[in-house]
Amino acid sequence: MQHFLLSSKARTISLKAVFSMGEDKAYQTFCDMRWAETDGEAVCPRCGCTESYSIATRRKFKCVGCHHQYSVTSGTIFASRKMSFTDLLAAIVIFVNGAKGVAALQLSRDLDCQYKTAFVLTHKLREAMAREQMDRQLNGVVEIDGAYFGGHVKPENRKEDRKDRRLKMNQTGKRQCVVIMRERNGKSLPFIVRNEGDAVPYVRDHVGTVATIMADEGTGWDALHAGWDTRRVNHSVAFLDNGACTNQAESYFSRLRRMEVGTHHHIAGPYIGQYAREASWREDNRRVDNGTQAAMVTAAAMEAPVSRQWKGYWQRG
Structure with missing residues (x-):
């Protein structure tokens, strides 16, 4: 077909x-x-x-x-x-x-x-x-995930001079986290935070209390269990576990990453929110004629x- x-x-x-x-x-x-x-x-x-x-x-x-x-x-x-x-x-x-x-x-x-x-x-x-997307409320099954953009640190030329870029002391401080909340087969809503765990207050404002939330094993999502029926999937073990997955959230990040790598080359900094919302709009309307x-x-x-x-x-x- x-x-x-x-x-x-x-x-x-x-x-x-x-x-x-x-x-x-x-x-x-x-x-x-x-x-x-x-x-x-x-x-x-x-x-x-x-x-x-x-x-x-x-x-x-x-x-x-x-x-x-x-x-x-x-x-x-x-x-x-x-x-x-x-x-x-x-x-x-x-x-x-x-x-x-x-x-x-x-x-x-x-x-x-x-x-x-x-x-x-x-x-x-x-x-x-x-x-x-202003004042959008999400219900049903909502997938949540985060990804980091910006703050790239180039490695030193010589191996002995290179530092562990995963450590906070060796980062630029410019890295930002794009968090996507996406209804299954529905609308999505992105927002920008410093760390993935900072997204919980936004979830309280935009996700209905009767919704079911799907998230990964990140510790930042532990607080979601207090307010919603939250189901987790450990990506180090499986991508789908008893119906729990964040595949549609990952689909959004796939598009955003390809926008960064293949088209714009640099979307971090003060404009990352606009690029994130554009990717959300494109995902929501991907089956709509041009x-x-x-x-x-x-x-x-x-x-x-x-x-x-x-x-x-x-x-x-």
């Missing part, structure tokens, strides 16, 4: 279709996503009035009620954009088509834009995608407010 991702059902949009639709249709697509409740008719973001004059020469609107001038991207994460709507839509399609993510350098070459523009744009998309994925990201970007972190086209000092 053919895998879904190899079938024609997984391909419902292409770059060829985006560039052939033209700027007017691309612009109308953003209008339809922004004002879905009014079938693409403009709604003033300041007063909510549904009557506006269209300033066609500038693709702007003027509210009849408060006389405020606005565009389809005003107040969204794409506010103050300079790229054409065709290029924005193409960027979204390229972004969702990358199973392991898309490097900003590759996107800048595909769209013939500066690397800075592509870098900030992809992070804006990650920020918009992550909004659906056209629907592009529509989901576009709609999320139209609903997301102006970014405080990624405002403008480069981060300022």
Whole structure:
């Protein structure tokens, strides 16, 4: 039987279709996503009035009620954009088509834009995608696991000068732990902590009390037994033990590791949370066709407010 991702059902949009639709249709697509409740008719973001004059020469609107001038991207994460709507839509399609993510350098070459523009744009998309994970609650069977990223220490050239990098005294202190909580055949939720055991308070906030938790033998998860039906699997003995396993959590980390090694090469530091949430979104929607994925990201970007972190086209000092 053919895998879904190899079938024609997984391909419902292409770059060829985006560039052939033209700027007017691309612009109308953003209008339809922004004002879905009014079938693409403009709604003033300041007063909510549904009557506006269209300033066609500038693709702007003027509210009849408060006389405020606005565009389809005003107040969204794409506010103050300079790229054409065709290029924005193409960027979204390229972004969702990358199973392991898309490097900003590759996107800048595909769209013939500066690397800075592509870098900030992809992070804006990650920020918009992550909004659906806010206040998410997990139930049923929830698998939990952690993995460490960053803080790599290069070994010395000569063997006699090398130190045991497993010891805390020989580490940089920059290592961070990504913890994933994932419902079996459901949604997932990642977060960043210093050590795996620091994740227990997050579990209390986001996992229902009647859920069954699956975890490995790490001592940091011992505290979970006090609040949930917790089942453990010792990976030094087996990967599956009486139905207990963390295979779907490991699947998430496989994707995140491949994003780091094969695409981005460096995801640690201040941005690791955004990459972790992107990998979570890709795992949750891995069986969704790319056209629907592009529509989901576009709609999320139209609903997301102006970014405080990624405002403008480069981060300022």
